[in-house]
Amino acid sequence: SSLLLRWNEVRYGNGPRKEGGCLPPGRMGWPLLGETTDFLKQGPSFMKQRRLRTQPEMDAGRCCWVEMDVAAGDGVASFWRRRRSIILAALSPKTSHNNTPHHCPSSQREAVPDAHLGLPDGGVHGPRAQPPHAAEGEAGGLVPGYPQSMLDILGRNNIAAVHGPLHRHMRGAMLGLVGPVARRQSLLPKIDAFMRSHTSGWAGSVVDVQAKTKEMALLSTLRQIAGITAGPLSDALKAELYTLVLGTISLPINLPGTSYYQGFQARKKLVSILEQMITERRSSGDAHDDMLDVLLRSGDDGTRDKISDEQIIDLLIALIYSGYETMSTTSMMAVKYLSEHPLALEELRREHLDIRKGKSPDEAINYDDFKSMAFTPAVIFETLRLATVVNGLLRKTTKDVEMNGWRIYVYTREINYDPFMYPDLMTFNPWRWLEKNMELHPHFMLFGGGGRMCPGKEVGTVEITTFLHYFVTRYRWEEEGKNTILKFPRVEAPNGCISEFKITELLQQTFCRV
Numbered sequence: 001s002s003l004l005l006r007w008n009e010v011r012y013g014n015g016p017r018k019e020g021g022c023l024p025p026g027r028m029g030w031p032l033l034g035e036t037t038d039f040l041k042q043g044p045s046f047m048k049q050r051r052l053r054t055q056p057e058m059d060a061g062r063c064c065w066v067e068m069d070v071a072a073g074d075g076v077a078s079f080w081r082r083r084r085s086i087i088l089a090a091l092s093p094k095t096s097h098n099n100t101p102h103h104c105p106s107s108q109r110e111a112v113p114d115a116h117l118g119l120p121d122g123g124v125h126g127p128r129a130q131p132p133h134a135a136e137g138e139a140g141g142l143v144p145g146y147p148q149s150m151l152d153i154l155g156r157n158n159i160a161a162v163h164g165p166l167h168r169h170m171r172g173a174m175l176g177l178v179g180p181v182a183r184r185q186s187l188l189p190k191i192d193a194f195m196r197s198h199t200s201g202w203a204g205s206v207v208d209v210q211a212k213t214k215e216m217a218l219l220s221t222l223r224q225i226a227g228i229t230a231g232p233l234s235d236a237l238k239a240e241l242y243t244l245v246l247g248t249i250s251l252p253i254n255l256p257g258t259s260y261y262q263g264f265q266a267r268k269k270l271v272s273i274l275e276q277m278i279t280e281r282r283s284s285g286d287a288h289d290d291m292l293d294v295l296l297r298s299g300d301d302g303t304r305d306k307i308s309d310e311q312i313i314d315l316l317i318a319l320i321y322s323g324y325e326t327m328s329t330t331s332m333m334a335v336k337y338l339s340e341h342p343l344a345l346e347e348l349r350r351e352h353l354d355i356r357k358g359k360s361p362d363e364a365i366n367y368d369d370f371k372s373m374a375f376t377p378a379v380i381f382e383t384l385r386l387a388t389v390v391n392g393l394l395r396k397t398t399k400d401v402e403m404n405g406w407r408i409y410v411y412t413r414e415i416n417y418d419p420f421m422y423p424d425l426m427t428f429n430p431w432r433w434l435e436k437n438m439e440l441h442p443h444f445m446l447f448g449g450g451g452r453m454c455p456g457k458e459v460g461t462v463e464i465t466t467f468l469h470y471f472v473t474r475y476r477w478e479e480e481g482k483n484t485i486l487k488f489p490r491v492e493a494p495n496g497c498i499s500e501f502k503i504t505e506l507l508q509q510t511f512c513r514v
């Protein structure tokens with residue numbers, strides 16, 4: 001074992017360092033695996049230990065990266081091909097141990113500027129006075145570096161896989177679907193109607209909130225995309241999507257029985273269902289009030305480029321995929337935290353009951369209602385922070401930026417647990433978001449940043465808000481037993497029964513009276 005570790009270090013670690021290369025401090029770990037398994041097993045404490053180990057280098061004002069050698073996928077467990085990766089721990093200026101620019105120990109040339117990541121602070125230790133230009137990430141030679149299994153299964157036009165003009169084209173189309181105009185005119189009423197019916201009839205029962213929020217995220221999106229309601233088609237799509245999600249986080253081994261293989265088959269079936277829908281829409285010529293209709297007609301008026309059928313399909317798959325786990329997990333964790341923090345629940349419920357004042361029971365919440373809410377976004381941000389639904393962002397180099405060929409994992413989780421930004425950091429405290437308008441802080445990276453900032457931030461927040469609205473204004477609930485939540489590498493309640501809540505009392509009377 002020692003010999004193997006040593007060989008790997010000498011072959012891939014010491015070599016470049018000795019030759020004057022700018023290899024950051026760290027260990028290379030095992031051949032092929034690097035330190036991936038340790039990272040996956042230990043998660044946050046792995047990062048802490050590596051940071052402590054590289055402290056002298058950081059204190060000396062030299063490279064500040066924590067480095068490890070992992071396979072493609074860095075922590076998403078796809079070890080098919082050796083890939084070297086650097087983990088950038090995103091920290092606030094106060095936590096950073098030196099505020100000097102990062103220099104390569106040997107060449108003294110400035111290392112990759114933070115701006116190249118296209119993120120507010122690039123995720124490297126040390127502050128940057130100027131937020132970077134959104135496009136600099138790609139101009140600087142850094143593009144998204146998501147694992148091959150994810151790229152294969154989500155399609156070659158998948159927004160996370162493409163860059164340059166194609167990315168701008170796909171992103172423009174995505175923003176057209178979920179931007180402010182679409183939200184106000186078309187999405188909000190649909191989301192309201194869906195959440196209202198999805199959260200009805202739970203009184204007196206035991207509900208698995210994990211299952212319900214997953215179903216909620218999928219069905220709500222399907223309704224927006226193509227007006228699909230619960231039924232045989234949504235069941236078929238649900239089964240394929242679950243398999244597809246597992247495939248994207250698997251080893252890319254294309255053999256029958258593997259998750260990757262099944263994920264790929266699921267993609268084929270999804271593509272075929274969507275192709276059939278497109279053909280039917282074209283042959284009928286009927287107009288529909290949904291995203292598929294908007295995409296099929298895009299370019300007709302000459303205001304933007306036409307989008308091909310293949311691109312439409314990849315865009316719709318990306319839309320379903322991106323919102324699915326993020327929205328469901330955030331909603332589930334918000335319910336969990338609220339059950340454990342009655343004061344926060346009380347405040348949230350007050351905000352939502354106030355919104356219902358003057359509305360009839362059937363009246364939807366509207367754009368102005370969302371704008372008036374202050375505590376609800378705070379609950380959502382605090383949930384995203386504490387549960388850390390997104391651990392980090394992946395980038396890779398496309399040209400020589402001193403570390404060509406390396407994948408870069410911007411480990412944003414660290415910033416969520418930064419004691420200087422979030423005093424008493426392990427406490428669920430939504431009020432902290434009200435105090436400093438922290439959403440505008442350059443280290444706010446819950447939705448990424450720069451040119452790759454989440455285009456679904458607003459619509460995702462609206463969906464979670466609407467879910468919470470009907471949940472807290474209709475029900476009181478109790479957690480059944482003590483549910484354990486796994487937070488790394490994915491946030492989930494294992495065994496499926498962990499988020500069961502007993503709905504004990506219906507607040508419908510209050511709801512109707514106000």
Ligand code: HEM
Pocket residue numbers: 144159160171174178318319320322323324326327330384389390393394445446447448449451452453454455456457459460461
């Ligand atoms: C709580 C909910 C959500 C969270 C926490 C979240 C988080 C993120 C983050 C951190 C990124 C940046 C990834 C990177 O830089 O590599 C991102 C990108 C993205 N998100 Fe979200 N997201 C959420 C909801 C949604 C929803 C509902 C949609 C669909 C409308 C969506 C669509 C996307 C897309 C398409 C990208 C890629 C953008 C690009 O590469 O240009 N997200 N999201």
